[in-house]
Amino acid sequence: MKAKAFAYPYIFWMALFxxxxxxxxxxxxxxxxxxxxxxDNFTSMGGSYxxxxxxxxxxxxxxxxxxxxxGYPVAHALAKEKSRxxxxxxxxxxxxxxxxxxxxxxxxxxxxxxTGLLNRFFAAIGLFDLINAISGFINNTFGTHLSTDLxxxxxxxxxxxxxxxxxxxxxxxxxxxxxxxxLKIDSSYLEAARDxxxxxxxxxxxxxxxxxxxxxxSGITMVFVPAVSTFVISDLLGGAKxxxxxxxxxxxxxxxxxxxxxxxxIALVMMIVVIICMTxxxxxxxxxxxxxxx
Amino acid sequence: MKKFLxxxxxxAMVLSIGLLSGCSGGSYDAExxxxxxxEYIDESTYEAFEDEYNIKVNYNTYDTCEALYAxxxxxxxxxxxxxxxxxxxxxxxxEGMLEELNxxxxxxxxxxxxxxKGLNYDPDNKYTVPYMWGTVxxxxxxxxxxxEITSWSAMFDEQYSGQILMFDSSRDAFGVAxxxxxxxxxxTDETELRAAFDLLEQQKPLVQGYFQDQMYDKLxxxxxxxxxxxxxxxxxxxxxxxxxxxxxxxEGSNFFVDAMCIPAGCENKEAAEMFINYMAGxxxxxxxxxxxxxxxxxxxxxxxxxxxxxxYSSQVMFPSEEVLSRCEVYLNLPEDALALYDSxxxxxxx
Numbered sequence: 001m002k003a004k005a006f007a008y009p010y011i012f013w014m015a016l017f018x019x020x021x022x023x024x025x026x027x028x029x030x031x032x033x034x035x036x037x038x039x040d041n042f043t044s045m046g047g048s049y050x051x052x053x054x055x056x057x058x059x060x061x062x063x064x065x066x067x068x069x070x071g072y073p074v075a076h077a078l079a080k081e082k083s084r085x086x087x088x089x090x091x092x093x094x095x096x097x098x099x100x101x102x103x104x105x106x107x108x109x110x111x112x113x114x115t116g117l118l119n120r121f122f123a124a125i126g127l128f129d130l131i132n133a134i135s136g137f138i139n140n141t142f143g144t145h146l147s148t149d150l151x152x153x154x155x156x157x158x159x160x161x162x163x164x165x166x167x168x169x170x171x172x173x174x175x176x177x178x179x180x181x182x183l184k185i186d187s188s189y190l191e192a193a194r195d196x197x198x199x200x201x202x203x204x205x206x207x208x209x210x211x212x213x214x215x216x217x218s219g220i221t222m223v224f225v226p227a228v229s230t231f232v233i234s235d236l237l238g239g240a241k242x243x244x245x246x247x248x249x250x251x252x253x254x255x256x257x258x259x260x261x262x263x264x265x266i267a268l269v270m271m272i273v274v275i276i277c278m279t280x281x282x283x284x285x286x287x288x289x290x291x292x293x294x
Numbered sequence: 295m296k297k298f299l300x301x302x303x304x305x306a307m308v309l310s311i312g313l314l315s316g317c318s319g320g321s322y323d324a325e326x327x328x329x330x331x332x333e334y335i336d337e338s339t340y341e342a343f344e345d346e347y348n349i350k351v352n353y354n355t356y357d358t359c360e361a362l363y364a365x366x367x368x369x370x371x372x373x374x375x376x377x378x379x380x381x382x383x384x385x386x387x388x389e390g391m392l393e394e395l396n397x398x399x400x401x402x403x404x405x406x407x408x409x410x411k412g413l414n415y416d417p418d419n420k421y422t423v424p425y426m427w428g429t430v431x432x433x434x435x436x437x438x439x440x441x442e443i444t445s446w447s448a449m450f451d452e453q454y455s456g457q458i459l460m461f462d463s464s465r466d467a468f469g470v471a472x473x474x475x476x477x478x479x480x481x482t483d484e485t486e487l488r489a490a491f492d493l494l495e496q497q498k499p500l501v502q503g504y505f506q507d508q509m510y511d512k513l514x515x516x517x518x519x520x521x522x523x524x525x526x527x528x529x530x531x532x533x534x535x536x537x538x539x540x541x542x543x544x545e546g547s548n549f550f551v552d553a554m555c556i557p558a559g560c561e562n563k564e565a566a567e568m569f570i571n572y573m574a575g576x577x578x579x580x581x582x583x584x585x586x587x588x589x590x591x592x593x594x595x596x597x598x599x600x601x602x603x604x605x606y607s608s609q610v611m612f613p614s615e616e617v618l619s620r621c622e623v624y625l626n627l628p629e630d631a632l633a634l635y636d637s638x639x640x641x642x643x644x
Contacts, residue, residue: 047644048637048641048644049644051644052644055644113517114456114517115515115516115517154456156503157502157503235462236508238503239501239502239503239505240462240503240505241501241503241504241643242643243640247643248640251639251640254364255360255639256464256632256635256636256639257629257632257633257636258360258363258367259633
């Protein structure tokens, strides 16, 4: 009973800053600017809104998949290292997060720009001259018309740059939960598997991976949810040419028309779609703990 | 329902004030909260006001007029003086969000040029004292672009593909397209807006990106060669990149006036009016012009400042009557027209 009392401050906090805002969003989503109940906010979300929904989920999905592909092997290898080295690497993984998120994204802007660091580096090592020379050679030999005046790679203001920004910013959120789950796997399970004659690949497939699934699931949640709702990354690295859900919601509040009702409705739909995705995944995950995956 | 939001925000505010107010001294006679665009003041001016009048100024900035509107509409903030643009003032005045000023407390209002008074957003001069004014023009890199640009057509020209920057706000971006097509920037006609939309859609593959503040760095650093932006910012960019050129295209452009006003429900109205009066004073206006690159509404200040200015900068800062006659002030549009602008904007970017 007494331990419960220490949770009251957070319960109060949660009621005020988590539950109340969600209720406000729900109320706004189902009302019009005159205050009457309506479903118009939802029915008006057709056409281009669906495109934005589709793109946001697709880009967030790609970013999450890349994070998982990069993050899982790192987490797995890390959990096997000596503990002192582990501590240091974990700190290095966390280090960028101690810097401001905006600052990090701005830095990517100056790296990826047409006149940015990366393109200047490529120019300095003569990469563009080389490509132009090769294209020129092909043109002369085969009579084609490949361009020979390449001056830079177009990297900024593309969907690729947006995905890169998501992966860079959210990768630690994938690595850390997987790492901490793998770290806690009882080594006697692994020994038992090996004693029974399982080769390393089978140990990983049948023991380590199924036991690390809870970490994978929380990693996916922690990457996918912020990625699907971001508006800063698409503004800065996508040149605002690629509208994501976050931008669409932001526009309802800070755009030409002030329409918190539509903004709340979009936010609500997004929240529900995310919840559905997560429920399906968790269900799939829970079953997988017994079943064998590959 | 709105009250609900207000109350919860108020509770949050009270909590945070309780945490923060520990260090504030009580020696000031009054305290006012001022809300202005970012980088739109010489900060020493309000500090001098604090010393001279013993009134504490809590100075905050915002990015866009729409952000200011959302803040005030929510009732989540308590500002005494706001500085914002013409069309937004019109909208707020219409919605009863502004307090009428007592011009007896603002004698410096007489220093403001008549051409900035009685404009559409405040026809009877009840709510506002003009602060700064300026124009939107086309900025381009003269070192890379040989032709002399005189038309908005350059913004839609394929030879500048990948080098063009557009405003990231529906009203401003459509404004450029509408002007190029010879329509009014304040149109609510759906056919005209559709035509502008088609033009913007064709332009999209040529555009490097849609930006507001980042436009500054990209044009100055040569990352992009051509863009529509504000004259005052152009003068600031010119100091670091002398190759940049500015033109108000033949088709015309946007002329804006930003003015000081007091939001409804202000509790320190007298102190707020003292502040407005102070900011309209000639010396203060000269200092602000120097810091921002925009022209003041105070005619005398403009004359003083123009004396030290080279001809070129002077032309950019104080365009001739002939140029201004081609420019339009944004009007506050009815809500359904704004909704149309926004939905076309989503369609463009989706």
